[in-house]
Amino acid sequence: MHESILVYGKLRYLKVALALAALSAVAYVLHTPLGPPNGATWLGYTLGGISGGLMVWLAWFGIKKRTYGAGRLSAQEWLSAHVYLGTALAFVATLHAGFRFGANIHTVLYVLMMIVIISGMVGVYFYLRYPRLLTENRRGLSSEVMLAQLADLDREIRQLAMGLDDATNTLALNAIRDTIVGGSLANQLRGFDPHCPTTVARMFVERSSFESTSEQDAKRRQLLMRLVRKEEMLKRIRRDVQLRCVLRVWLYVHVPFSIAALMALVAHVVTEFYYW
């Protein structure tokens, strides 16, 4: 039975994260430092140590997930802990900062960390929602199969169009040669091509007359049928590309920013004590 990472182990890591956040909040409220709350009190250093440790541990997931199944914890358990403790980090780190922000590298670290956490939350949302949409859209076909089917349709279109008038043939040929699936990041994410040559060809053939019952028109009908089918197939493939792109694109924010945040963490700790 598939178990979502969010409910893994009867919400074990949600409980751990909530306990950590609650403990930090209680300590923060009860702690009455001399002067305003800040990162340089004993509680500030404690919360900072926890936050820094969490950041390193969360980043360790990037290495851990490559050795799938190794170690005591399953990949799913790791991910569940990664998600919940990452969310708790936002809370603990804010308390460590004592809600004080400014134009300095420490706030840069905070911003980088929050970008990583928020992009991670977006990633969780994507991972919970899109695989199902992806499966539904594919209807059992892999993307390679869909492309191969598209190629077959292209071949058939070429053969059918060869026997038709030049205008139809040219448009059909364009539909074969110039139709692009995916492309730039924007195109992949858009999920459709507003200037798709296949659509142009289909609309052209659709508008042409089908009055006679000549052999030409029979071919024309066959061509139209294949163009329509190709359009449907393109729609599915482009949706497939879109969904797979969305499933990966947040990682291009999450991972580089997490590395940047780790670097900023080192700078934060070193400079904080450099100018003690």
Next chain:
Amino acid sequence: MRSLIRHITRKSRGGFAVREQTAESEALVAGRGNDCAIHLPDPRVLLHHAELVLRGGDLYVNALPNADVRINGNLITGGRFALGDILQIGPYEIKREEVGSEVRSDDAAPASYDCVLAVEMVQPLGDDLIDLVERSRIHITRIGLPLRTWCWIFALAVALLLFAAPFALNLFYQAVDVHGLTALHKQPPASPTRIWTSGAISSSHKFFGVACETCHQIPFIPVRDGACLNCHDGIQQHAMGSRFPYAAFTGTSCADCHKEHRGEISITLNDQAFCISCHRTLVEKTGHTELRDASDFGTDHPQFRPTVVTDTALHLMDRSRAIGDVPPPTENNGLIFPHARHLRSAGVRDPVRGIVNLQCEDCHTPTADGFSMKTPTFEKNCHGCHQLKFDALVPDRELMHGNVQDVFKQVRDIYDAVAMRGGYSEPTAPDLVRRRPGTTLTEPQKQIVARWAATKSEAVINGRFGKGLCSDCHVLTESGGPANSAKPDPADTLPWDVKPVEMSPRYLPKAEFTHAKHRDVACSTCHSSKNSMSASDVLIPGVAVCQSCHGGEKSNDRVPSTCITCHRFHRSDLRAMHPSGTNAAETGRWDNHEEAIHKEQEEQAR
């Protein structure tokens, strides 16, 4: 259904190879899957693509879900598969052949098949697919830079911009003597590392706050006191370390209390908790303090004990009694001044203005800093009404205010002059004194008038308009003349004197009350002077009056007031906390310094 499936492979040189397979089942499934009776290993075919069933001798095709199945080029979901029809499944063509046409190597077995199917791959994956794949980028990894490269770029950018670049630039940064620059009214150059700041600098330190090295002199070493003492050299102690060693703050650095980088708030530590950590139980802790314990201004603050003058001649002060004690603290300041009489609603008579209603501010004006009130003086505040005229026949002369002996001499001089001039019209005076002014006197006559002048001046000085006039406002001493008289002749001295006047400079010297901040509050709100009949009354209010507006640090319904709202940590009456230019905590000179002060104070007391 018993079927023969013949897989035909055409060879490039012409001719073909046939692989035969027998299947026996209810229905034949065609698909990519290995479990399919008609196995079609091509990506364009679904795992289970189509199903063939025999019904009433006829073969029917059913397209399985999502499958693209055609018979003779027509897309179908199901239909009859007649002899000679071509069934298209992906790149394969399946022809139904007549039973009996099969070529069998093993003639012994009977040819009893229900159907014979010829399967042929007719559309191998061609150039169209390769072209399509080549011009389509269907995976995010094929866009731009790989994830790993982005990670490197981000990591290096952060390391370079936030750390390496400021650090490298800082190697060329020359720390400067801020103290010297201040004298020149110049700002120090900004450090490249100022983006490492943990928060904005407080307002008073802003002008050198851009130069990190001003305070952070050695990397990885917390700010040392020397940096602070560059400017704050004379900052005083909190208590005498020799008497209160725990209040010496030995080993405590300036920065332990004065936290910088907190933005636009004062770096003075104003937490009540810090003060009451000692002052809550100070009496028990020290055993020898005169201070009372306090833990919160609103709820736990001792009654005020004003410092009052008890003896003006000996300069004795006392602060043993608190407001509200019985008997109350009284100030023996040498004056007779009933506030009530001056402030009565019927008014007082001014020789020039007539009846006037005096107000507090007629006599009490704030000092220039607004901190306290100026001490009223006779000349400014009393003389308007209390003129010191002593003789209606000498209307243009007044007694000098000041030293009584000088006044005596002044009066004697006046009557000497009057006697010499004559024309003094008092009936009891000798004729010589009453004579027409300007007439010259003989030597014996001069002696007569001089004797009169001496008697008259003594009578005036000791009478209603002399001693009596003084005693309106001053306490007089009757003890055989002033001790410090410069006059060698005892005849010229008086048997009474005015008691020296001394008013307490500050009733509560350990607190700082600013009148300026309370200027919109009527005087009578705190000072009940309208009922005071004696100058010995101490008219400063009790703590309850302050508490009616001011509460403790965490007060919700009063002005939140911490200890240092009124009290100072560094006491201006003590010596410098750190001996000049050195860090006492480091040098250990602290106690020696304290000892010296204490000895000095003891000697003074002796």
